[in-house]
Amino acid sequence: MTTTRVAVPRKGRPLEAVLERLAARTGTTELADDIISTLRYEKAVTKGNQSTDRDVYDRLSSYSTLSDPTEPEFSMLRDDRDGMPRRIVFDSVTVPTAAGEVQLIGREEPFRALRTHEFALGFDSADLVLEEVVQLRDEALTSIAEINDRIDPLDTDVRVVTGLGDTVYHTLLATPEVIDSQDGPLDRAFVANYEGEFCISPRYERLVEAILGTAALDGIGFTYPAEGVEEEAGIAATGIGVYLTVTGSTAHDHGLELGERLFPSETVLLENASERTDTSAAVAELFEAPEATALGSV
Structure with missing residues (x-):
């Protein structure tokens, strides 16, 4: 056989x-x-x-x-x-x-x-x-x-x-303060109009560039959670970012709101x-x- x-x-x-x-x-x-x-x-x-x-x-x-x-x-x-x-x-x-x-x-x-x-x-x-x-x-x-x-x-x-x-999603996360800085939902268009620091996991830099599109990243600089710091905590400190979420409960614990699901992991x-x-x-x-x-x- x-x-x-x-x-x-x-x-x-x-x-x-x-x-x-x-x-x-x-x-x-x-x-x-x-x-x-x-x-x-x-x-x-x-x-x-x-x-x-x-x-x-x-x-x-x-x-x-x-x-x-x-x-x-x-x-x-x-x-x-x-x-x-x-x-x-x-x-x-x-x-x-x-x-x-x-x-x-x-x-x-x-x-x-x-x-x-x-x-x-x-x-x-x-x-x-x-x-x-x-x-x-x-x-x-x-x-x-x-x-x-x-x-x-x-x-x-x-x-x-x-x-x-077996899907979980790379999802936009942001604090209410950042979300309130623009009219409209927390989605790719929001990121295209945003300027400033944007927190991601360091291993996902190319992935984030691909799923957001390089045109949306003008005026954005990537930051990364400090060693030993949870990604959600790092995003909360920065104000906005992308991370894998299932239920979003941990994100909510850090005062973050969930935005658009960008890409299936x-x-x-x-x-x-x-x-x-x-x-x-x-x-x-x-x-x-x-x-x-x-x-x-x-």
Whole structure:
């Protein structure tokens, strides 16, 4: 049976979205739940929110079944937190499907693994695609469906196939004082008329430029939250900015009001067109939701 290797994140919301979509297509809900619960537990241990008497090597050995590829395997990385604790992360598992065996392989940066032609298929955050390869234009980038049009074919063969719907949004946030400085809603037009400091996470500079459009940024200077300061607190100190929000409760706690949802932060299926085969195309279809509209051939 043909095995298709698919690059996936090693942990976090994007990996969970992939596992849940695959479980919905193959009935492997128990397997997905096992991997997700293990990684959530290990995250809690790493953060100090969960205690255990077992050392990390003992736990790693108990989680992994090396003799059976259809059982999950985990590995260990150094976390970037203070003290660089060791963190258990996803490594691989093989799942039989109607399109052949699918081997999910954990990578720190799946998108970059596709760019270097290690894989035909992979999953990563749409945010990273915006940060890495989309062209910056005067006009704002507003949806996942627009991403491929902004990728230079000379830069990479990788394209977005579809999103998985695990959506949170990059959202405009501002204090009432800043909002009251203009008539009208807190939206892209508001930013285009605004001049002054604008707070963002430093890793999202190109992303913010893409989703606001470079024309809207005239007269605006980016600021960043101080080390150890929450993004919402940094935006509150500046008066206006962009951050990922789910319910907005933390933003409200800092006296911020929510404005326009600028762009969905979503896990996306990626394909390297030059590595495509009939089998990888069938696997890509497996991951697409029945109601989803693929973004076109790449």
